[in-house]
Amino acid sequence: MSKPKKTPRPRAETPKGFRDYFGSEVTHRAAMLRKIAAVYERYGFDALESSGVETVEALGKFLPDVDRPNEGVFAWQEDADADKPGDWLALRYDLTAPLARVYAQHRNDLPNPYRRYAMGPVWRNEKPGPGRFRQFYQCDADTVGAPSVAADAEICAMLADCLEEVGIERGDYVVRVNNRKVLNGVMEVAGLAGDDKAAERGIVLRAIDKLDRLGPEGVRALLGEGRKDESGDFTDGAGLGKLEIETVMDFVNSYEPISNALSKEASNAEAEGDKERADKLHAARYSVHGAFLEKGDRVHYGAYRHIWNQRVIDHLRRVVGDSPVGFQGVEELQQMLELLKASGHSDCRLQIDPSVVRGLGYYTGPVFEAELTFEIKDEKGRPRNFGSVAGGGRYDDLVKRFTGQAVPATGVSIGVDRLLAALHAKGRLDDTAQGPVVVTVMDRDRMADYQAMVAELRQAGIRAEVYLGNPKNFGNQLKYADKRGSPVAVIEGGDEHANGVVQIKDLILGAQIAENATLEEWKDRPSQYEVPRDQLVVKVREILGLHG
Structure with missing residues (x-):
């Protein structure tokens, strides 16, 4: 008689792309969430806690970097083997898509505009990597029902205040701002307007969003035939022609021509003996070199970023040409600068940056990211800036999917785990939390x-x-x-x-x-x-x- 087989013991290990958090990590996160919530509440936002599970239909087509609803998210079908299978359900991949569902469902009972904040974990079924996990915390604030660009400016101001509240000092961050309408105008100029070009526009968006990681040549490859990464994986490109690629790159890579123009003007000012003007022009250039400057220099040069921002806006006006939507986007950027200045949030904390497009497809107007500008070392010991810790923008069509009526909305999402990692890198967290x-x-x-x-x-x-x-x-x-x-x-x-x-x-x-x-x-x-x-x-x- 054969011996019964032993039931194998389960492996005691976390699933790939996930991790466990202990002691001080949990308490530091809780403390950070309390600080951010306090800022949100000072700005008049109310708390909301929605379900961690949504129908795939409610999440919609705006899944991260994917084309099919069962990819990019953790999804399953209720009663899949039944004669009449149930709905496809998924763990939420962000806190914005669920808000659209909540507002559409309860809009008759909610104030208009509706200002809410939400905090909690989200899940993405994506390829994990160093510091990139499939579960992470987000901390969102959104205004639904406000069409004015003042709502976008307020979100940017609140984001800056949140960063400083949790311990990111002024000079160590910048809120980078762009407008999808400007990009739509560029797309129009490049011949990418119309429903039949939707797939190509999506690839272009995701390509531009990777400029910091891939550099201009990597983005060019994705705008063209495609790109193979270091692991050998190939990503299909948008298939644009050379002229179309250059039109898009002229929009995205505005840094070089503006920097060169400022440098030339500074040299001319020096030759004319106008040292004060030359110093200001040099400072405007250096204001975007944050990662490779000492903190005191970043603060000093940031005071002249208004010169840089105005040059970028002037450059964008030329790039969008006669496109009405592009022109509208540029004017909204100008208004945001004026509103933020009026609220005490000067250009020192804000940078107009055409490379910010945000990868998700639901954004329709201003988009923004908070980038930490201090220097760290990568795994090979090379200097680099820490990078983005928050992002958001305007998404006027997301609620419309449920109601059939246009509902303006704008908001921001703060990556809490990224922020904690940044504070740890700066030595501002005590990992030896006091025990009992x-x-x-x-x-x-x-x-x-x-x-x-x-x-x-x-x-x-x-x-x-x-x-x-x-x-x-x-x-x-x-x-x-x-x-x-x-x-x-x-x-x-x-x-x-x-x-x-x-x-x-x-x-x-x-x-x-x-x-x-x-x-x-x-x-x-x-x-x-x-x-x-x-x-x-x-x-x-x-x-x-x-x-x-």
Whole structure:
């Protein structure tokens, strides 16, 4: 008789493209979400929590980088094997498409305009990579029902305030702004208007959106026949001709001609002896070199970014030619600059950048991204700027899919995990989060006494716990406290109990003494204190205050 086969044990590993978060990572994220929510609420936005699952039909055709509804998202069909299969459902890939459904469903009960913010995880069934996961947090704010470009300007102002609220200092970021209407005008000039060119326009959008990663030549390849990446995967291109490609690139890669023109004007000003004007023109050029400047220089040069922004707008007016929609987009960019200046958000924090198009297809007007401009090292030790941590724009047609009526909307999504990674890279996060005070167990029969100590500490607002492992080996209890990052251990044996005292061990000071002090210093700086039992909370507070 053959032996029954053993059921194989499941592998203890996270699925590909996902990760687990522990301790300080979770608390840092929660703290960041509270700070961002506070800014959103100051601007008058209300919280909304929608379902993590939507019908694929509700998510629509605007899936990230895909053409079929079962790709790009995690989707399944209800009762797939039944005679009448149910709906296709999917985990939400962002928080914007669900908002369109919510507004359409509840619009009669909601104020108009409706200003909401939402926070939570989203899921994308995409190829994972370094720092790129299939589940990540987003933190969105949107205004639905406001057609004015003032709503877009307000979102950009709020985004800047959020970055500074969480610890990204001025000079370390810039909000880059463009307008899809300008791009539509360029498409029109390049012969890509009309429903029969929709597929090509989609490829063009995604190609431009990858300019920072692929560079101008990589984008040119995607505008043409296509591109093979380092892994050998081939991405089909838009199939544009040389003239069409150059028209699009003249729009996207405006940096070079504007930079050259400013440099030439600065040289002329120097030759004429006008050093003040020459310095301003040079500063305007340097204002877009953020990643390779010292922070003080970034702040200084940013003060002259208004010169750069106006030159870009003038350049875009030439590029769109006679296109009415293109001209409208340029005028909206001009209005946004004026409105942001009026609200105290100067060009120091804002840059007009035609390369910002956003990859998703539902944007219809202004689009924006927040880019961190400080320098980090990549995996090969090469300097680069940190990159984008937030993005959004206007999407006036998304709700219309449900209602049949045009509903203007604009919003932004902040990538919380990216922001946390940025603060970590700048050394502004303490990954050694303080653990709880640990009350050790010296006598199993007096567990009630130890629980009473913990209760007193908790009632005083101090994080605390009783050691619940095997108390036989006291050294293991202190090792446990050390592993938890505990600042203090409380010790009460039989003698201490009889004398009405407790021993309080300052674990942080003890570690410092053990690491740095001489024997004489160690004797003079005790890290363990004996105090009356009724002074337990007072002494623990005192120690925590020293290390707070």
